[in-house]
Amino acid sequence: MRNLKKISVIGMGLLGASVTLSAKRALARSRIVGYSHRDSTRQKARQYEVADEIADSLEAAVEGADVVILATPIQTFEDYFKQITPYLKDGCIVTDVGSTKTLPHKWAAEHLPRGVYVGSHPIAGSEKRGVEYARDDLLVNARCILSKVRGTSAAAIEVLDGFWSKLGCNTEVMSPANHDRIFGMISHLPHMTAAALVNSVSQQNIKFAGRGFIDTTRVASGPSNVWTDILMTNSETCTEAIEKLVGQLQTLQAAIAAGDAQKVNKILAQASQKRAKLIQHKIDQKELF
Amino acid sequence: MRNLKKISVIGMGLLGASVTLSAKRALARSRIVGYSHRDSTRQKARQYEVADEIADSLEAAVEGADVVILATPIQTFEDYFKQITPYLKDGCIVTDVGSTKTLPHKWAAEHLPRGVYVGSHPIAGSEKRGVEYARDDLLVNARCILSKVRGTSAAAIEVLDGFWSKLGCNTEVMSPANHDRIFGMISHLPHMTAAALVNSVSQQNIKFAGRGFIDTTRVASGPSNVWTDILMTNSETCTEAIEKLVGQLQTLQAAIAAGDAQKVNKILAQASQKRAKLIQHKIDQKELF
Numbered sequence: 001m002r003n004l005k006k007i008s009v010i011g012m013g014l015l016g017a018s019v020t021l022s023a024k025r026a027l028a029r030s031r032i033v034g035y036s037h038r039d040s041t042r043q044k045a046r047q048y049e050v051a052d053e054i055a056d057s058l059e060a061a062v063e064g065a066d067v068v069i070l071a072t073p074i075q076t077f078e079d080y081f082k083q084i085t086p087y088l089k090d091g092c093i094v095t096d097v098g099s100t101k102t103l104p105h106k107w108a109a110e111h112l113p114r115g116v117y118v119g120s121h122p123i124a125g126s127e128k129r130g131v132e133y134a135r136d137d138l139l140v141n142a143r144c145i146l147s148k149v150r151g152t153s154a155a156a157i158e159v160l161d162g163f164w165s166k167l168g169c170n171t172e173v174m175s176p177a178n179h180d181r182i183f184g185m186i187s188h189l190p191h192m193t194a195a196a197l198v199n200s201v202s203q204q205n206i207k208f209a210g211r212g213f214i215d216t217t218r219v220a221s222g223p224s225n226v227w228t229d230i231l232m233t234n235s236e237t238c239t240e241a242i243e244k245l246v247g248q249l250q251t252l253q254a255a256i257a258a259g260d261a262q263k264v265n266k267i268l269a270q271a272s273q274k275r276a277k278l279i280q281h282k283i284d285q286k287e288l289f
Numbered sequence: 290m291r292n293l294k295k296i297s298v299i300g301m302g303l304l305g306a307s308v309t310l311s312a313k314r315a316l317a318r319s320r321i322v323g324y325s326h327r328d329s330t331r332q333k334a335r336q337y338e339v340a341d342e343i344a345d346s347l348e349a350a351v352e353g354a355d356v357v358i359l360a361t362p363i364q365t366f367e368d369y370f371k372q373i374t375p376y377l378k379d380g381c382i383v384t385d386v387g388s389t390k391t392l393p394h395k396w397a398a399e400h401l402p403r404g405v406y407v408g409s410h411p412i413a414g415s416e417k418r419g420v421e422y423a424r425d426d427l428l429v430n431a432r433c434i435l436s437k438v439r440g441t442s443a444a445a446i447e448v449l450d451g452f453w454s455k456l457g458c459n460t461e462v463m464s465p466a467n468h469d470r471i472f473g474m475i476s477h478l479p480h481m482t483a484a485a486l487v488n489s490v491s492q493q494n495i496k497f498a499g500r501g502f503i504d505t506t507r508v509a510s511g512p513s514n515v516w517t518d519i520l521m522t523n524s525e526t527c528t529e530a531i532e533k534l535v536g537q538l539q540t541l542q543a544a545i546a547a548g549d550a551q552k553v554n555k556i557l558a559q560a561s562q563k564r565a566k567l568i569q570h571k572i573d574q575k576e577l578f
Contacts, residue, residue: 075550123499143499185490186498190505193486195560196537200530201474206567209475210412210432212508214571216479219501221564224557228550235545241489242542246535248485253531256524261364261517268513271484275510278495282503 004030004163008065010058010080012036012045014126015097016071017134020051022167025136035061036131044131062087067163069120070096073229077104081111088113093156095120099183100234101147101176109149118156119147119176121183122169129223140168147176184237189245191227192238194220293319293452297354299347299369301325301334303415304386305360306423309340311456314425324350325420333420351376356452358409359385362518366393370400377402382445384409388472389523390436390465398438407445408436408465410472411458418512429457436465473526478534480516481527483509 007023007030009016016034023032034051035058036042045054055061062068062084070080077096088094094117096104101119108117124142126133144164148157161171174182194217201209231238255263282288296312296319298305305323312321323340324347325331334343344350351357351373359369366385377383383406385393390408397406413431415422433453437446450460463471483506490498520527544552571577 182494182497185494186502189489190486190502191557192538192541193482194505195557196534196541197479197482198560198564199537199556200478200533203563205471205474206563207570208471209567209571213475213479214568214577215504215507216483217560217564218504220557220560221568222561224554224561227557228554231545231553232548232550235548239542239546242538244489245485246538248488249481249531249535252481252485253528256520257528259521259524261521264520265513265517267488268480268484268509268516271487271506271509272511272513274487274492274495275506278498279503279510281496282498288503 004066004159006031006033006065007067007069007163008033008035008055008061009051009069009071010035010061010084011071012041012050012054012131013071014129014131014133015122015124015138016069017045017048017050017131018124018136018138019069019071019097019122019167021134021136022139023163024050024052026166026168027163033061033065041131048131048134050131050134058083059087062092064089065092067093067095067159070094070098073225074098074100074104074233075229078107078111081107085112088116092116093118093153093159095160097122098233099187099230101145101179103233105147105149105176109151115151115153116156118152118160119145119179120160120164121145121147121179122164122167125222127221137168139164142169144169144171145179146171146173147179148173149176180234180237184234184241185244188231188234188238189241191219191222192231192242193245194218293355293448295320295322295354296356296358296452297322297324297344297350298340298358298360299324299350299373300360301330301339301343301420302360303418303420303422304411304413304427305358306334306337306339306420307413307425307427308358308360308386308411308456310423310425311428312452313339313341315455315457316452322350322354330420337420337423339420339423347372348376351381353378354381356382356384356448359383359387362514363387363389363393363522364518367396367400370396374401377405381405382407382442382448384449386411387522388476388519390434390468392522394436394438394465398440404440404442405445407441407449408434408468409449409453410434410436410468411453411456414511416510426457428453431458433458433460434468435460435462436468437462438465469523469526473523473530474533477520477523477527478530480508480511481520481531482534483507 009020020032020034032051033053035055042054122144124138198217198220298309309321309323321340322342324344331343411433413427487509
């Protein structure tokens with residue numbers, strides 16, 4: 001892996017500060033720099049020593065960096081790309097930790113030097129928020145999807161593959177469109193579903209909820225601003241995903257209304273068997289024990 | 290609590306056999322009798338000694354019993370009510386362990402002596418199935434809803450309240466209609482949703498599922514025949530529940546499609562806050578720690 005002298009992370013939330021902490025631990029010879037546009041967050045980040053240096057300006061954070069990592073809301077990326085471009089040194093790689101990848105690639109193509117942007121999506125997080133909950137092991141054994149398009153520098157992908165691997169991630173490369181379709185279905189749709197399910201139940205009835213309801217809706221407790229950012233930047237897949245789910249629900253509903261027990265059983269058995277295969281696959285992959 | 294000399298459980302699945310085992314443990318002075326219409330199940334029930342006696346016929350099981358508990362599929366209750374009526378001794382109480390209560394009450398009114406039926410719904414179970422997985426502590430700290438209508442014997446409710454309490458349950462009495470509306474929303478709807486969610490995702494994409502998807506769909510792994518029985522005997526509430534969920538999903542979908550981030554955030558924040566209140570309530574009630 002190329003020697004990365006300076007690695008800068010913009011955004012000191014739970015994930016951004018966990019990236020700097022993990023990089024401090026894993027890359028002793030690199031200078032790890034953090035930045036937040038908020039003065040109070042910069043102070044906290046210094047207090048918790050989450051990076052070797054907390055820069056006082058975006059310019060100071062970015063200048064001379066070998067890698068710049070955006071860990072801010074996805075919807076701020078376009079502005080950040082515009083702002084950082086003048087300060088990027090030759091050969092600097094730009095990436096991010098956002099949960100959707102199509103729009104970041106689009107904005108990078110419009111505003112960043114050609115080829116320098118690679119998308120990263122380390123699949124890690126917590127129900128907690130803020131720099132004070134950052135951990136240097138949050139990324140250990142996490143998957144990290146790297147996204148590339150035609151024109152993305154192969155060298156840049158190699159560098160980032162090495163970077164995330166050193167932090168403990170298992171990496172995989174795919175196109176941003178493919179990433180967003182997959183995660184729209186297996187991550188964004190469950191979130192939307194859990195939220196809709198909670199909102200479907202009255203205050204009076206929800207008190208009777210048992211373990212099943214609580215598990216089914218767990219992800220709905222995630223931070224609403226982070227999730228709004230994700231859904232709004234993957235809107236096409238998300239609306240299609242809801243369409244598919246609604247179709248499945250209405251097929252089941254029609255079978256119940258028609259008294260067609262055989263069809264209802266077939267639908268439920270299909271889901272049960274499909275999930276059993278998924279769990280077995282995850283156990284085989286040592287992702288579940 | 291009235292002295293119950295003979296308590297008979299019809300159906301030796303996981304729940305039925307757990308009821309006999311729990312009663313053996315908690316009610317040493319009662320004779321606990323089990324019955325299954327399947328010879329192989331009766332043999333296994335004897336082998337595992339889940340009851341003091343495994344009767345060879347329905348008649349032998351029911352005759353002289355102070356309490357008869359159906360632990361068979363809900364859709365078999367009407368037939369069982371017809372079959373057992375001639376053998377019930379005076380004062381015998383009939384109940385069940387089914388997850389829906391409206392139809393059992395309707396069938397009881399049509400076929401059983403007046404007032405002797407009380408609905409029971411002990412909220413306990415397992416992803417495992419069969420008499421060999423029965424446990425004598427499955428009902429400890431479980432909630433048990435008792436359902437009654439106008440005409441249900443108050444004495445019968447008192448006896449069953451005592452019975453389930455001795456087995457370790459926390460009891461609560463409500464009407465069957467109320468029971469089915471509540472559980473339709475907080476239990477049957479999550480199950481239908483989890484199944485529909487699994488069935489919405491392609492085999493290719495499901496492999497990328499992470500912890501969120503796995504938790505959101507956990508209940509879909511439940512036995513399809515048991516759940517078909519539940520949904521088919523609560524069809525009206527279930528179809529209405531899907532209607533409500535689809536409405537919520539479509540509201541969210543429209544907000545995403547319109548680019549209305551403020552509305553999306555409001556929907557997600559409402560769900561997140563509502564769930565936080567639920568979790569706090571469960572912690573206060575010592576149902577979650």
